[in-house]
Amino acid sequence: MAAVNPSLSLIGARTHQVLNAGQKGALTLTGIGLLLLFLAFFGVSLPAPTVWLVVSLLALGLGGAWYGWAAYRQLPAGIKNNGVWLASLTSRGILGWLTAIVLTGFYVLLYFFPAHLGLATVAGEANQGIVGFFDPLSRVLNGNPASQWFVYGTLYTVAILAMGVKFIYKYRHNRYQVVRTLSVMFFQLGFAFLIPEILSALQQPSMDLKNMWPLNYYFFYDWNIKKLATSGGLGIFMLGWGVAMIFVVSPVLTYLYGKRWYCSWVCGCGGLAETAGDPFRQLSDKSLGAWKVERWVIHSVLVLAVIMTLAVLHSFFRSNPATYWVTREMFLGVAIATLLGVALLLWLRPRVFKGVPVWVKGLATVLLIGIVVLTLQAYLQNQSRIFGLSSYKLREWYGFYIGSIFSGVIGVGFYPIFGSRVWCRFGCPMAAILGLQQRFFSRFRITVNGGQCISCGNCSTYCEMGIDVRAYAQRGQDVVRASCVGCGICAAVCPRGVLRLENSAADVSTRAAALRTLHLDPKEGVRLL
Amino acid sequence: MHVVIIGNGISGITAARFIRKHSDFAITVISNESDEFFSRTALMYVYMGHMRLRDTQPYEPGFWKKNRIDRKRGWVQKIDQGDRVLYLADGERISYDRLIIATGSRSNKFGWPGQDLDRVHGLYHLQDLEAMEAASAGLERAVIVGGGLIGVEMAEMFHSRHIPVTFLVRETSFWDIVLPPEESAMINRHLLEQGIDLRLNTELREVVGDEQGRAVGVITQSGEEIACGFVGLTAGVSPNIGFLQNSGIEVKRGVLVDENLQTNIPGIYAVGDCAEMRTPQPGRRPIEAVWYTGRMMGETVAHNICNPDTPVAYNPGIWFNSAKFFDIEYQVYGDIRAQAPANHRSLYWEHPDGRRSIRIVYDAGTEVVLGFNVMGIRYRHEVCQHWLAQKATIETVLCELPLANFDPEFFPAYEAFVLAKYAQQTGKQIQTNHRRGLREVLTLLGK
Numbered sequence: 008m009a010a011v012n013p014s015l016s017l018i019g020a021r022t023h024q025v026l027n028a029g030q031k032g033a034l035t036l037t038g039i040g041l042l043l044l045f046l047a048f049f050g051v052s053l054p055a056p057t058v059w060l061v062v063s064l065l066a067l068g069l070g071g072a073w074y075g076w077a078a079y080r081q082l083p084a085g086i087k088n089n090g091v092w093l094a095s096l097t098s099r100g101i102l103g104w105l106t107a108i109v110l111t112g113f114y115v116l117l118y119f120f121p122a123h124l125g126l127a128t129v130a131g132e133a134n135q136g137i138v139g140f141f142d143p144l145s146r147v148l149n150g151n152p153a154s155q156w157f158v159y160g161t162l163y164t165v166a167i168l169a170m171g172v173k174f175i176y177k178y179r180h181n182r183y184q185v186v187r188t189l190s191v192m193f194f195q196l197g198f199a200f201l202i203p204e205i206l207s208a209l210q211q212p213s214m215d216l217k218n219m220w221p222l223n224y225y226f227f228y229d230w231n232i233k234k235l236a237t238s239g240g241l242g243i244f245m246l247g248w249g250v251a252m253i254f255v256v257s258p259v260l261t262y263l264y265g266k267r268w269y270c271s272w273v274c275g276c277g278g279l280a281e282t283a284g285d286p287f288r289q290l291s292d293k294s295l296g297a298w299k300v301e302r303w304v305i306h307s308v309l310v311l312a313v314i315m316t317l318a319v320l321h322s323f324f325r326s327n328p329a330t331y332w333v334t335r336e337m338f339l340g341v342a343i344a345t346l347l348g349v350a351l352l353l354w355l356r357p358r359v360f361k362g363v364p365v366w367v368k369g370l371a372t373v374l375l376i377g378i379v380v381l382t383l384q385a386y387l388q389n390q391s392r393i394f395g396l397s398s399y400k401l402r403e404w405y406g407f408y409i410g411s412i413f414s415g416v417i418g419v420g421f422y423p424i425f426g427s428r429v430w431c432r433f434g435c436p437m438a439a440i441l442g443l444q445q446r447f448f449s450r451f452r453i454t455v456n457g458g459q460c461i462s463c464g465n466c467s468t469y470c471e472m473g474i475d476v477r478a479y480a481q482r483g484q485d486v487v488r489a490s491c492v493g494c495g496i497c498a499a500v501c502p503r504g505v506l507r508l509e510n511s512a513a514d515v516s517t518r519a520a521a522l523r524t525l526h527l528d529p530k531e532g533v534r535l536l
Numbered sequence: 537m538h539v540v541i542i543g544n545g546i547s548g549i550t551a552a553r554f555i556r557k558h559s560d561f562a563i564t565v566i567s568n569e570s571d572e573f574f575s576r577t578a579l580m581y582v583y584m585g586h587m588r589l590r591d592t593q594p595y596e597p598g599f600w601k602k603n604r605i606d607r608k609r610g611w612v613q614k615i616d617q618g619d620r621v622l623y624l625a626d627g628e629r630i631s632y633d634r635l636i637i638a639t640g641s642r643s644n645k646f647g648w649p650g651q652d653l654d655r656v657h658g659l660y661h662l663q664d665l666e667a668m669e670a671a672s673a674g675l676e677r678a679v680i681v682g683g684g685l686i687g688v689e690m691a692e693m694f695h696s697r698h699i700p701v702t703f704l705v706r707e708t709s710f711w712d713i714v715l716p717p718e719e720s721a722m723i724n725r726h727l728l729e730q731g732i733d734l735r736l737n738t739e740l741r742e743v744v745g746d747e748q749g750r751a752v753g754v755i756t757q758s759g760e761e762i763a764c765g766f767v768g769l770t771a772g773v774s775p776n777i778g779f780l781q782n783s784g785i786e787v788k789r790g791v792l793v794d795e796n797l798q799t800n801i802p803g804i805y806a807v808g809d810c811a812e813m814r815t816p817q818p819g820r821r822p823i824e825a826v827w828y829t830g831r832m833m834g835e836t837v838a839h840n841i842c843n844p845d846t847p848v849a850y851n852p853g854i855w856f857n858s859a860k861f862f863d864i865e866y867q868v869y870g871d872i873r874a875q876a877p878a879n880h881r882s883l884y885w886e887h888p889d890g891r892r893s894i895r896i897v898y899d900a901g902t903e904v905v906l907g908f909n910v911m912g913i914r915y916r917h918e919v920c921q922h923w924l925a926q927k928a929t930i931e932t933v934l935c936e937l938p939l940a941n942f943d944p945e946f947f948p949a950y951e952a953f954v955l956a957k958y959a960q961q962t963g964k965q966i967q968t969n970h971r972r973g974l975r976e977v978l979t980l981l982g983k
């Protein structure tokens with residue numbers, strides 16, 4: 008608006024962001040943990056490095072948790088968003104940008120220059136720097152020296168645990184938030200971190216059992232399949248489990264509860280976004296334009312992931328025809344039937360897809376059939392290339408642009424700029440699939456409480472997925488959106504008790520239809536409900 | 537046909553949106569306050585840093601162009617209803633075919649000495665927020681006068697910036713003209729727990745100023761002086777209709793309208809805070825200065841302007857409202873009185889933590905339920921509305937009580953305590969055979 012008085016730009020006002028003694032102590036402790044990491048990074052070697060590693064990790068974890076305790080414990084339980092848009096870190100101020108730059112830098116080193124983190128590049132050489140710093144812990148857990156991924160996984164887990172504790176203090180009046188956060192902490196610590204490490208210590212194939220395709224895009228890579236298929240019963244179980252997750256567990260749970268069962272209860276990316284990323288959730292873009300970009304980008308990534316996986320599996324079965332009881336024909340049969348099945352559903356079930364423009368259905372159908380035709384062509388001509396592309400090239404690109412740049416560098420590095428769920432919203436192919444299921448085949452919705460909405464905007468502001476929840480709430484329409492991860496924060500921050508996340512099978516195909524606030528009836532006048 | 541709407545608050549904007557839905561009329565919305573429609577109810581959150589001003593604006597800037605709603609910044613000074621022309625303060629003339637007055641309210645001032653000093657403000661318009669912002673730097677204490685919803689919001693605003701607040705409330709207990717005694721006491725306690733210097737039974741005598749004309753303190757009726765750098769006047773609001781004097785449009789406290797929301801002049805309507813019903817619906821007040829009624833009036837007036845042959849009467853349905861006092865949410869459905877008349881019987885349960893309660897009021901004779909008042913607990917609008925419309929008795933409601941709950945999943949259930957309370961009060965044991973959740977709600981509502 009042109010005529011805003013500049014005094015309303017509140018930045019620079021007296022915000023009284025005073026830290027209490029506990030918060031200062033906690034920040035100091037966290038600072039010590041970070042300092043030790045920096046010292047390791049710059050190659051300063053300390054005597055008794057194992058002790059310092061333990062000190063550093065404890066300082067980071069306890070410092071973060073203590074900060075949450077000190078910040079919220081003495082305040083009455085309730086919503087704690089005072090000053091969010093007044094503080095530099097959380098309103099894209101200087102601190103926000105600095106944090107983004109440091110985080111991004113870390114991801115660039117991690118993905119592309121691990122040697123700068125001290126990873127040994129020559130076989131037989133010892134790790135240096137920060138990777139070397141983590142060697143003792145890695146040896147204890149899996150018997151081997153650390154890799155950059157071990158460092159990352161450890162820090163990631165510490166971040167989720169510490170910031171999880173902070174989040175729980177912040178929302179201690181809200182059991183949904185508490186339970187959900189305990190769940191992501193559990194899955195990160197157990198499933199993503201400890202179990203895979205212990206499995207590899209036991210010389211078993213290690214796998215994060217909750218990380219499913221297509222988020223885990225290398226699940227169907229030849230080396231992974233070979234590794235699992237050749238490691239005895241447990242490996243075979245893992246292969247079967249991975250496939251069952253995709254085709255059975257996930258559709259059923261998504262039908263029952265919406266995609267939240269994964270995205271904000273189980274997933275590691277979601278776990279970091281909900282804990283360490285929580286202070287940045289308000290930075291997501293709520294505009295209609297952003298929604299449009301989101302739909303194009305995320306579904307493109309899904310298409311890419313499908314094409315890449317088909318290509319990889321096709322060439323895998325082609326070069327390993329007789330090794331496994333699944334043949335190339337069986338695999339292609341299932342894949343093609345699935346793709347065509349989806350295309351058919353689009354047209355045979357108009358009630359389910361009500362509201363989807365015909366051009367969207369048409370585009371989806373053309374894409375699905377196109378993929379099938381090209382796959383068949385590759386099969387019939389017995390080519391290793393599918394879509395005219397080498398599967399190696401494809402997966403190299405995918406791994407680089409999607410797996411590294413998008414999900415890591417942009418997805419987490421830019422938390423303080425674009426909000427905490429950029430990857431989940433624009434990039435994650437898993438979220439795309441679950442989202443389509445949620446939109447069309449799920450009991451889940453966010454119910455709007457009659458006419459109680461005052462259009463204040465808290466819900467939209469704090470939706471990390473950039474959903475304009477208010478647009479629905481103020482016209483009394485239940486929120487049914489593919490991207491909603493069911494974090495429940497919109498319902499928590501609503502000052503008028505307007506929103507409730509809930510499930511019911513009674514009205515799955517008409518969930519999004521009801522407008523509850525006002526109806527004008529020429530006979531009865533304007534009445535509510 | 538050119539429809540001109542004075543005021544771009546919720547009622548004026550709702551009218552404009554629905555006129556566009558029903559018709560192709562030219563629409564102009566005039567406001568002196570801001571170009572963009574924003575949610576007045578969210579002003580506090582801008583000051584508190586929960587949102588930026590633009591986050592309180594429900595529609596993107598492109599919305600108005602797309603829907604062909606013209607916006608004009610200016611103060612309407614005079615209406616010439618004979619020629620159907622408006623005059624803006626800068627002299628501009630705007631002619632209209634239909635006129636909607638949606639000018640909202642302004643803060644009350646009761647003639648206190650010093651009430652017009654610098655740093656004495658109500659909280660209603662954006663400009664009030666700017667004034668609060670400007671006064672906040674280095675502010676050592678704010679005094680707030682008037683214990684209603686806006687006063688408590690102002691207290692929370694200053695509190696969020698660690699500025700000490702003294703809160704002068706004339707009544708013996710907070711907002712006890714609306715809240716029943718137990719709920720009112722709960723808010724008293726909560727304000728103290730938050731660290732607000734709450735002074736009940738305390739009235740303002742005058743505001744004290746310094747040589748520069750700035751407020752530096754207040755004196756209460758009992759003679760106590762309280763030094764402060766800001767005085768908030770939040771003793772209610774009244775219709776903002778001063779500019780209608782001598783226009784020929786009939787006014788009392790607000791602009792008088794019939795049941796179709798038309799004034800005494802055909803073609804001129806009034807909606808929202810500034811409208812006063814000549815014959816309000818039974819049990820309703822002539823002026824209801826809340827968001828929801830503004831929205832419903834806006835929709836009604838749009839219908840009546842676009843369908844002059846089939847006008848509808850304004851019918852707001854059951855009374856409902858909600859608010860939040862610091863951390864305690866409040867919702868009300870139906871007829872809840874601060875002072876219960878003889879035929880009202882109350883079933884009241886309060887959580888031992890003193891921050892949550894459920895009140896169900898029913899008729900002592902017929903046992904028909906009349907209203908619900910919940911603190912710190914959310915209730916489902918549609919279910920309460922359903923019971924009230926069905927004239928359900930207290931026993932039916934208690935039996936179905938879990939269906940009313942709208943708290944997030946995993947929240948503790950309190951229905952058993954309410955039933956136990958009822959058994960204790962009446963000796964009647966009620967069993968509920970319903971479970972919380974949407975499935976049974978949909979069944980109850982027949983969906």
Ligand SMILES: Cc1cc2nc3c(=O)[nH]c(=O)nc-3n(C[C@H](O)[C@H](O)[C@H](O)COP(=O)(O)OP(=O)(O)OC[C@H]3O[C@@H](n4cnc5c(N)ncnc54)[C@H](O)[C@@H]3O)c2cc1C
Pocket residue numbers: 461542543544545546547548549566567568569570576577578579580610611612613638639640641659660661686689776779807808809810825826827828830857858859
């Ligand atoms: C701080 C605060 C919190 C509130 N919280 C709640 C709540 O939680 N729930 C609830 O139900 N209600 C709440 N209310 C009340 C609610 O905001 C009002 O009932 C509602 O905004 C009234 O809308 P309206 O469209 O009638 O008028 P307004 O929103 O007041 O809009 C009228 C507009 O017209 C302009 N105007 C006036 N005269 C002229 C003129 N002569 N020329 C040009 N323009 C003019 C005004 O400047 C204003 O912009 C709250 C109010 C305040 C101030």
Ligand code: SF4
Pocket residue numbers: 466469470471472473474476486490491492493494495496497498
């Ligand atoms: S709509 Fe609500 S529950 Fe869904 S992602 Fe946004 S804030 Fe979370």
Ligand code: SF4
Pocket residue numbers: 459460461462463464465466467476477480481500501502503504505506
């Ligand atoms: S749903 Fe709640 S938070 Fe969202 S705009 Fe409405 S009142 Fe505000």
